[in-house]
Amino acid sequence: MISVMGLNAKLVFWENVESVGSHLWWERFKALGSPFLITQDRVQFLWRDPQGNENSSDVACVILDVNSVTNHHTWSPKCLQRVRGTDVWFAELHIDSHWRGSYSFIPLTADQLPDIVKKQGDGSVQAQRNWWISIASQQTADPLNPLPVLNSGWGESSALHMPNASKEAGWEDWDKGNLPRVINELIKTFCWKSKRLGNERNCQLYSTAKGEAPLVILLDGQRWGAESGCLSVLDFLTSQEQLRPAHYLLVPSIDSATRWQELSCYRPFWEAVHNELLPDLINHLGHSACSISEYVVAGQSLGGLSSLYAGLTFPERYKKVISLSGSFWWPEVNRMHASHLDKTILTSPPEGGLTEALESKILNAEHLSVYQSVGSGEADMCLYNGQMFHALRNSNANVFYHVFCGGHDWLSWRSGLVEGLRHLLQEKSNA
Missing domain, CATH: 2.60.40.10 (Immunoglobulins)
Structure with missing residues (x-):
């Protein structure tokens, strides 16, 4: 006192x-x-x-x-x-x-x-x-x-x-109350009942486009709904021609345990997305005379790991990836908790992880365009993301890597998502 x-x-x-x-x-x-x-x-x-x-x-x-x-x-x-x-x-x-x-x-x-x-x-x-x-x-x-x-x-x-923090496209307008919340009537909610995964969840579809446009899959979709301001920001930036019109699919995590399994490089999850969710989505889009021109997968933390896994494992569909603070310590969970005690585990990429698979040529990334970011305050996550960046670049991926002044934080990821979309979805001729 x-x-x-x-x-x-x-x-x-x-x-x-x-x-x-x-x-x-x-x-x-x-x-x-x-x-x-x-x-x-x-x-x-x-x-x-x-x-x-x-x-x-x-x-x-x-x-x-x-x-x-x-x-x-x-x-x-x-x-x-x-x-x-x-x-x-x-x-x-x-x-x-x-x-x-x-x-x-x-x-x-x-x-x-x-x-x-x-x-x-x-x-x-x-x-x-x-x-x-x-x-x-x-x-x-x-x-x-x-x-x-x-x-x-x-x-x-x-x-x-802080006073010298980077500008946030769209989010400053949301914070000031200048952007209206997207009304529920403009958001299509539908239940994905997955036989492959043995679970169900309510997904959401929101479009800033008419007709054919990119589909952006947002992992942890429950965090990007109307109440977060994300849809309002996407709508605003699209109207300002700072973002290309697109369809946005919000795929929520059911709970922590299910999220841990599904987003940890879990092939059955992406097979279920490919074989169950997307056909259902395409059907919904067809009712509005809309279609998909290309796919972008975006995620943060475990979702950042999973989004890159999707791009590396299903190259015929996913060629553009936004990975924000990706959990590239996976699958060695001890790296998440013990690295501050044992620095020797930081000397090489995690065994059995995506970085090692790229370095050993088990996986190939030359088809990918990746926006990757991590916070300067994320300690060992910077190391693992740096390792992944070099592995992607050495595998001839088109990768943009950004270290922002922040931490493992949704407040940083919201602007990272926008910057990733601006980077990957520019002029249509560059798609």
């Missing part, structure tokens, strides 16, 4: 020190909108304890979870500090001025404090990981942030765009 005088002067310059944490004080910060930029690379975060000050609240600690900046592998993550006698929690952080990413607050009670949990257990790496997983779902967005709340998968989070 800190005293009021420990707060940066920018937080108290318009009021007497005694007013910090007052209703008027909070209202003024709400009007400003957080987080607060102190310098080009220094940011201040504020969180208001809904239970009041330390005498009335059971909040003992608030973790500041900045995606791919906060260390999730330590018992001492970055935390906010309470201003004594108030409901004010605050923290300062140095972040690259080009950074874009999401952040959230994780309030903890006394029994959840890392020191307490560590003493109660064996203090092992696995114990720390279990502790982090147990608290991650408590994350909450920043109520002072004026931008739309994000859904990170664990919970709600907020957007942080």
Whole structure:
């Protein structure tokens, strides 16, 4: 806990020190909108304890979870500090001025404090990981942030765009409320009942085109629906002639376990897409006198792995791929959790993975056009994606590789998807 005088002067310059944490004080910060930029690379975060000050609240600690900046592998993550006698929690952080990413607050009670949990257990790496997983779902967005709340998968989070972050085509218009949400009547929803996979899911089809056009398959399609703003952005950029008209097929993941199986280079999944889903889709398009000119597969994380797998394994159909932060550590799962302890596993590509298959000429990529990106804050993912980039290039693929200033984050992937589409779907004559 800190005293009021420990707060940066920018937080108290318009009021007497005694007013910090007052209703008027909070209202003024709400009007400003957080987080607060102190310098080009220094940011201040504020969180208001809904239970009041330390005498009335059971909040003992608030973790500041900045995606791919906060260390999730330590018992001492970055935390906010309470201003004594108030409901004010605050923290300062140095972040690259080009950074874009999401952040959230994780309030903890006394029994959840890392020191307490560590003493109660064996203090092992696995114990720390279990502790982090147990608290991650408590994350909450920043109520002072004026931008739309994000859904990170664990919970709600907020957007942080540093002053020199790259421009986002279309998304800035969505965030400002300038783009209307695509209405449900314009989205075709149909149930894919897969005999091959033994499951079913509701897929969605949205078109910015009439007649023949590319089909873009969006893996983890539940994340790209109308509520995310993605369809509105695609529609807007198409109307501005920044994107070629296309048909978009949103293929959702059913649950975490099914996603893990289907998107981990699982041939039956893509056979089911090829033999079951696409014929059904073509039938739906035919009802509107539409057809498919070419195919693009787009995915992120495991989906980024799966999209490239589809392009490498079914070359007769998938020749254009968008891979965002692809999980090219697969199939060696231990690389995902143990690399910070054992750096020797980083010296070569994963055994049995796509990179090794390309390097050994088991797979060929000369037919592919690939847009591949990864975040500078993604640690070992940068290494694995770099290995894949070189393997693709050495296999004569047409590959564009981009390292963005961000992390393993949907906020980064949304602009990556747009940039990938702009790169792969330019003028029709270049298709």
